[in-house]
Amino acid sequence: MTGYMYPNEIELQWGLLIVLYPYITGLVAGAFILASLERVFNVREVQPTYRLALLTALAFLLVAPLPLLAHLGHPERSFEIFLTPNVRSAMAMFGFVYAWYLMVVLLLEIWFDYRHDLITWTAGESGFMRFVHRVMTLGATDVSPRALRFDNAAGRIITIIGIPSAFLLHGYVGFIFGSVKANPWWSSVLIPVVFLFSAIVSGIAAVLLIYVISGVIRRKPVDELCMGKLASFLFYALTVDFSLEMLDFIHRLYTAEESIKILSALVTSRLFISLVVLQLLLGTVIPLITLALTSPAFERRAIVKVPAAMRRRIFVVAAMLVEVGIFCTRWNIVIGGQLFSKSLRGLTVYKLQMYGLEGLWVSIGLVLLPLAILLVLIRLLPPWTDAGPPAHRAPGTGAVVTF
Amino acid sequence: MDDEGLDRREFLQRCGAAAAIAWVVRVATTEAEQRGDYKAADHLYGMAIDPAKCIGCARCMEACRAENDVEAGAVRTWVERYVLTTDGQTIVQAIDEKHQTKAPVDEHKILRTFFVPKLCNHCANAPCVQVCPVGATFTTPDGVVLVDKDYCIGCRYCIQACPYGARYLDTRTRTADKCTFCYHRITRGLVPACVEVCPSGARIFGELKDRNSPLARYMRFSKLQVLKPHLNTEPHVYYANLDGEVR
Numbered sequence A: 001m002t003g004y005m006y007p008n009e010i011e012l013q014w015g016l017l018i019v020l021y022p023y024i025t026g027l028v029a030g031a032f033i034l035a036s037l038e039r040v041f042n043v044r045e046v047q048p049t050y051r052l053a054l055l056t057a058l059a060f061l062l063v064a065p066l067p068l069l070a071h072l073g074h075p076e077r078s079f080e081i082f083l084t085p086n087v088r089s090a091m092a093m094f095g096f097v098y099a100w101y102l103m104v105v106l107l108l109e110i111w112f113d114y115r116h117d118l119i120t121w122t123a124g125e126s127g128f129m130r131f132v133h134r135v136m137t138l139g140a141t142d143v144s145p146r147a148l149r150f151d152n153a154a155g156r157i158i159t160i161i162g163i164p165s166a167f168l169l170h171g172y173v174g175f176i177f178g179s180v181k182a183n184p185w186w187s188s189v190l191i192p193v194v195f196l197f198s199a200i201v202s203g204i205a206a207v208l209l210i211y212v213i214s215g216v217i218r219r220k221p222v223d224e225l226c227m228g229k230l231a232s233f234l235f236y237a238l239t240v241d242f243s244l245e246m247l248d249f250i251h252r253l254y255t256a257e258e259s260i261k262i263l264s265a266l267v268t269s270r271l272f273i274s275l276v277v278l279q280l281l282l283g284t285v286i287p288l289i290t291l292a293l294t295s296p297a298f299e300r301r302a303i304v305k306v307p308a309a310m311r312r313r314i315f316v317v318a319a320m321l322v323e324v325g326i327f328c329t330r331w332n333i334v335i336g337g338q339l340f341s342k343s344l345r346g347l348t349v350y351k352l353q354m355y356g357l358e359g360l361w362v363s364i365g366l367v368l369l370p371l372a373i374l375l376v377l378i379r380l381l382p383p384w385t386d387a388g389p390p391a392h393r394a395p396g397t398g399a400v401v402t403f
Numbered sequence B: 001m002d003d004e005g006l007d008r009r010e011f012l013q014r015c016g017a018a019a020a021i022a023w024v025v026r027v028a029t030t031e032a033e034q035r036g037d038y039k040a041a042d043h044l045y046g047m048a049i050d051p052a053k054c055i056g057c058a059r060c061m062e063a064c065r066a067e068n069d070v071e072a073g074a075v076r077t078w079v080e081r082y083v084l085t086t087d088g089q090t091i092v093q094a095i096d097e098k099h100q101t102k103a104p105v106d107e108h109k110i111l112r113t114f115f116v117p118k119l120c121n122h123c124a125n126a127p128c129v130q131v132c133p134v135g136a137t138f139t140t141p142d143g144v145v146l147v148d149k150d151y152c153i154g155c156r157y158c159i160q161a162c163p164y165g166a167r168y169l170d171t172r173t174r175t176a177d178k179c180t181f182c183y184h185r186i187t188r189g190l191v192p193a194c195v196e197v198c199p200s201g202a203r204i205f206g207e208l209k210d211r212n213s214p215l216a217r218y219m220r221f222s223k224l225q226v227l228k229p230h231l232n233t234e235p236h237v238y239y240a241n242l243d244g245e246v247r
Helices: A016-040 A045-061 A065-071 A092-121 A127-136 A144-180 A191-218 A223-255 A260-270 A273-293 A308-334 A360-380 B008-037 B059-068 B127-131 B155-161 B193-197 B214-219
Strands: A002-003 A345-347 B045-049 B077-085 B090-094 B108-120 B135-140 B144-148 B168-170 B175-177 B203-207 B238-242
Touching: A016 A045, A016 A065, A016 A092, A016 A144, A016 A191, A016 A223, A016 A308, A016 A360, A045 A065, A045 A092, A045 A191, A045 A223, A045 A360, A092 A127, A092 A144, A127 A360, A144 A191, A191 A223, A191 A308, A223 A260, A223 A273, A223 A308, A260 A273, A260 A345, A260 B008, A273 A308, B045 B108, B045 B214, B059 B077, B059 B090, B059 B193, B127 B135, B127 B155, B144 B175, B193 B203, B203 B214
Parallel strands: B045 B238
Antiparallel strands: A002 A345, B045 B203, B077 B090, B077 B108, B135 B144, B168 B175
């Protein structure tokens, strides 16, 4: 501790678990927005990742409330948020935003998209899988052209509702921080927007990574066109995200309000590694330059032409760096916002625990859990468009797509 | 024993029982009476602090801890020592309850020094009340911000939202905690423990609505300021002749 902290501020109240919460929710929103792009704007190239992105969003969404629950002093009272919410509280809306997104958007969209396949699969299956797929159809086994047209139309409408919902989900998480006027590091009208774009960035990078890794595991070639498009999207989103963060940064520097001295001290001392080195340099600038040069973001064939295998590896490394960078963004906001005193006179330190509910191991577990859930989901609902069980219809077209 | 009278043991037992019943009845009626008499909406409490009178003895902190069973490592009220040096620095320390706080600089370099007692500001427009997702933190009709420990879910959003660092998590109950203005005392017509013990009268507690209360009189004759007025929290704790260095 340096300088002066109010006595009750010395221990941090929100630790690693609360860093995970916006990180995981961001992946959900980002993955979903990627899927929606394909569906609403008919971006054919990223079609192989459409279902994968939806399942990724679902897997992470199922885990999103867990870090919050684990962090509560009284998790057994958490249902009070639903029963007697304080309508003036930003946090009280969490349950409703979450339930809306899970029930109305994600589950419905996945169901409409998979319904036809579920029925087709049950015909050629037996035993447990047949039972599970049958239950999943919810008894709706009509496969007439009219019913399929309805599936398609419903899916499209839900996606259109889903895009603002995904914006709401993560913009709202940003608002929880941005509306704390007591904290000059958080209090900014830009925070929800920055959260949103960093969410899109992290979601695209995550889907790109999961897509490549699944290709390796399944020993199937990845679609180069799809990779190129994902990398271009990643570049565009990263550019917007970077610009917004720079805007916030320049605005703070230029207006130089009361808090500027302590925030400068914060950035140059406590957050130097996680903000300047990891978030800005490794997580943003390097991927930006690499993607600008090697992805088809500007030209159809990229500025620097590299062999496909090499290009794939570059994209994967860039996506991994981006994930590290976005994780650090969350860290710098959540932890960084508590490292300085609201007296604006001192800095404290965060001591990360290893064990216990708020410890490192639980957090690692919570990051791995969605991946385990995703494996199960992929098993139940194969998202593959290449040689998966029946050939998949390109959403919105009704045509059979083969690769 | 025969029927003529009580033996000594029986007599003492009956006396004891009668005394116990009398005590229970007395306590119960006193409480009931007070509850009946007390109408929260008729009151609005506040506190004025005169930093010029504070001598930094930390008795308020000790009294608060004893009165409210505040756990070690947390404070409901504290005293800050400001040391302004001849080379233009401002050094702030929290006074230690065990009186072990040492001056941060050589005394020859001290230009001016003063103490500022701090506590929950019981804001009329309290950010902690606004952000509590379940409404466990609330404002009473008499203007005091309280936490319902049986309702708080321990999310700590209120602690983040308080601009004054007045809140902490009680690790025994795993709920948010803070100064209550000694609500259990003030609703019985007493003053908060910190006010009671302050030897120099640096804390003035009372009714904001009542023109004749010691607080209202003090406020009429003092130049007052609140902490962080730009945040529009409308505190009910007022500081007289506050130095610009205090945040």
